[in-house]
Amino acid sequence: xxxxxxxxxxxxxxxxxxxxxxxxxxxxxxxxxxxxxxxxxxxxxxxxxxxxxxxxxxxxxxxxxxxxxxxxxxxxxxxxxxxxxxxxxxxxxxxxxxxxxxxxxxxxxxxxxxxxxxxxxxxxxxxxxxxxxxxxxxxxxxxxxxxxxxxxxxxxxxxxxxxxxxxxxxxxxxxxxxxxxxxxxxxxxxxxxxxxxxxxxxxxxxxxxxxxxxxxxxxxxxxxxxxxxxxxxxxxxxxxxxxx
Amino acid sequence: xxxxxxxxxxxxxxxxxxxxxxxxxxxxxxxxxxxxxxxxxxxxxxxxxxxxxxxxxxxxxxxxxxxxxxxxxxxxxxxxxxxxxxxxxxxxxxxxxxxxxxxxxxxxxxxxxxxxxxxxxxxxxxxxxxxxxxxxxxxxxxxxxxxxxxxxxxxxxxxxxxxxxxxxxxxxxxxxxxxxxxxxxxxxxxxxxxxxxxxxxxxxxxxxxxxxxxxxxxxxxxxxxxxxxxxxxxxxxxxxxxxx
Numbered sequence: 001x002x003x004x005x006x007x008x009x010x011x012x013x014x015x016x017x018x019x020x021x022x023x024x025x026x027x028x029x030x031x032x033x034x035x036x037x038x039x040x041x042x043x044x045x046x047x048x049x050x051x052x053x054x055x056x057x058x059x060x061x062x063x064x065x066x067x068x069x070x071x072x073x074x075x076x077x078x079x080x081x082x083x084x085x086x087x088x089x090x091x092x093x094x095x096x097x098x099x100x101x102x103x104x105x106x107x108x109x110x111x112x113x114x115x116x117x118x119x120x121x122x123x124x125x126x127x128x129x130x131x132x133x134x135x136x137x138x139x140x141x142x143x144x145x146x147x148x149x150x151x152x153x154x155x156x157x158x159x160x161x162x163x164x165x166x167x168x169x170x171x172x173x174x175x176x177x178x179x180x181x182x183x184x185x186x187x188x189x190x191x192x193x194x195x196x197x198x199x200x201x202x203x204x205x206x207x208x209x210x211x212x213x214x215x216x217x218x219x220x221x222x223x224x225x226x227x228x229x230x231x232x233x234x235x236x237x238x239x240x241x242x243x244x
Numbered sequence: 245x246x247x248x249x250x251x252x253x254x255x256x257x258x259x260x261x262x263x264x265x266x267x268x269x270x271x272x273x274x275x276x277x278x279x280x281x282x283x284x285x286x287x288x289x290x291x292x293x294x295x296x297x298x299x300x301x302x303x304x305x306x307x308x309x310x311x312x313x314x315x316x317x318x319x320x321x322x323x324x325x326x327x328x329x330x331x332x333x334x335x336x337x338x339x340x341x342x343x344x345x346x347x348x349x350x351x352x353x354x355x356x357x358x359x360x361x362x363x364x365x366x367x368x369x370x371x372x373x374x375x376x377x378x379x380x381x382x383x384x385x386x387x388x389x390x391x392x393x394x395x396x397x398x399x400x401x402x403x404x405x406x407x408x409x410x411x412x413x414x415x416x417x418x419x420x421x422x423x424x425x426x427x428x429x430x431x432x433x434x435x436x437x438x439x440x441x442x443x444x445x446x447x448x449x450x451x452x453x454x455x456x457x458x459x460x461x462x463x464x465x466x467x468x469x470x471x472x473x474x475x476x477x478x479x480x481x482x483x484x485x486x487x488x
Contacts, residue, residue: 154398158427162472163479174485183402199487209487223482230478231406237477238470241418241463243443243453 001190002033002050002151005177006117008129008141010166012202013119016177017048018151018185020192034196035060037067038207039078043122045086046198046207050151051114051134058097059114063090083128087118087138095136115150120200127202155187156180170199170209175223178213182224193220245434246277246294246395249421250361250373252385254410256446257363257371260421261292262395262429264436278440279304281311282451283322287366289330290442290451294395295358295378302341303358307334327372331362331382339380359394364444371446399431400424414443414453419467422457426468437464 004017017033031053038044047063049056067076080086098112113134119141121127129141131148141148146166149157159180168176174197184191193215198207213220248261261277275297281289291307293300311320324330338358345356357378363385365371373385375392385392390410393401403424412420418441428435437459442451457464 154431155402157431158399158402159475159479161430162475169484171484171487172479175482176479178485179479179482186405187398187401219483219485226482227478228406230481231403231475233481234471234474234478235403235407235416235420235423237474238419238423238467239463240413240415241422243415 001188003153003156003181003184003191004033004048004050004117004150005147005156005160005180006046006048006119006129006131006141007147007164007173007177008119008127008166009168009170009173010202011170012204013046013121013127013129013198013200014170014173014177015046015048015117015119015198015200016174016181017196018181018191019194019196020190021053022190025189028192030192030194032196034198035064036198036207036210037063037077037120038205040206041123042205043078043120044200044205044207045077045083045118045120045122046200047090048117048150049114050116052112055094055097055101055112055114056116059090059094059116062093062097081122082125083118083120083122083130086120086122087128087130087132087140090116090118091132091136091138094132094134098134117148117150121202121205123205127200152184152188152191156184159183170201174199178220178223179227182220182227245432247397247400247425247428247435248277248292248294248361248394249391249400249404249424250290250292250363250375250385251391251408251417251421252363252371252373252410253412253414253417254446255414256448257290257365257373257442257444258414258417258421259290259292259361259363259442259444260425261440262425262435263438263440264434265297266434269433272436274436274438276440278442279308280442280451280454281307281321281364282449284450285367286449287322287364288444288449288451289321289327289362289364289366290444291334292361292394293358294360296356299338299341299345299356299358300360303334303338303360306337306341325366326369327362327364327366327374330364330366331372331374331376331384334360334362335376335380335382338376338378342378361392361394365446365449367449371444396428396432396435400428403427414445418443422464422467423471426464426471
């Protein structure tokens with residue numbers, strides 16, 4: 001499993017992904033699930049993936065390769081004119097990869113599936129955020145649905161639903177996401193730290209603020225331990241049920 | 245889907261269940277998923293169910309019937325000597341029901357499955373809490389795993405994990421459970437109010453404090469609305485992430 005969140009804020013886009021992949025409980029590895037492409041000052045694009053690791057790595061490798069040697073038939077993610085076209089390109093690339101494996105004799109082709117979150121900004125357009133399904137179709141975030149989660153989404157969802165605010169600062173958004181990730185990690189072994197993040201500031205068209213939160217990082221420890229107490233205080237602040 | 249929680253406290257047992265059943269999104273009904281049996285001063289037993297409604301209703305009906313006319317082959321839940329034997333009886337009854345349907349030609353017999361939470365106390369023993377699987381085997385709650393959830397368990401789990409305390413009062417436990425149920429209801433249409441509850445006070449062997457929380461009940465509204473603010477305050481109480 002996996003847990004990734006992409007979020008639209010007034011000030012830009014926020015991305016966070018875990019790094020655990022597993023094929024069975026005894027076959028666990030760490031892989032980065034976030035990829036960035038940029039042409040500084042002109043475009044900045046981030047992709048996060050959940051699902052079959054071979055599929056998502058092939059998609060990223062193909063997209064990467066085509067930024068170096070692309071022709072008309074295979075446009076590059078650094079050349080497409082809009083974020084919508086970028087989402088189409090990524091979706092088509094994924095379909096291509098999955099079809100290839102299916103043709104090679106795979107029976108249950110859903111096993112090769114992957115779900116992606118794509119976000120970023122290309123000069124001339126606003127920041128946009130998409131969720132791309134294994135079938136190759138996709139939906140876009142809006143004011144009504146301002147964030148997407150993929151992978152093991154349920155444990156970390158209630159806090160996002162309750163505390164998300166489009167006017168958040170990046171610092172507040174990081175705090176919120178780390179609480180959501182911590183709740184998930186505490187409940188599901190298939191999601192694990194470290195967590196990669198990218199904070200994209202609107203209209204910069206640059207990948208500037210990225211990083212990795214290690215499980216032993218003091219701030220994450222503070223959040224992880226402090227959240228339990230904060231929740232208990234929150235519960236205490238509500239009136240008790242009356243049995244009369 | 246369904247959401248039920250059974251919880252062991254130092255002062256007794258707490259049970260809460262939702263009441264929504266659905267066969268498709270356009271076929272929604274309200275059913276009580278909690279059943280109580282008592283022989284006042286001697287035993288008090290509570291059963292909650294998730295899964296196939298026909299199966300769980302048949303199990304409850306059979307158990308009920310056998311409290312009225314039981315023989316040695318079919319012991320009654322009001323006659324078994326211990327909670328462990330009660331759990332075995334319920335599990336065997338469920339297996340009987342599922343097998344019957346399977347013999348009648350059902351192909352995918354898992355579709356008739358149900359998962360149950362059984363708890364209570366029989367004179368001479370302590371209060372005990374069990375989770376019974378569709379296969380008819382079961383596990384018992386302990387200090388390490390002091391509560392069981394069945395149905396749509398994920399959304400409401402983080403708050404239980406963080407805030408559960410065996411020394412809670414019934415009033416605090418009700419508050420905690422309503423927050424957990426509210427988080428679930430807000431995320432999943434297949435779980436819905438009203439919620440039934442039973443607060444069993446240790447060593448009373450009586451079903452005394454039971455009730456139903458309607459969605460428009462003022463206290464539930466207070467919790468549902470207050471929890472969003474309380475969570476935001478909890479988040480605010482933690483230090484912001486530092487970008488330096």
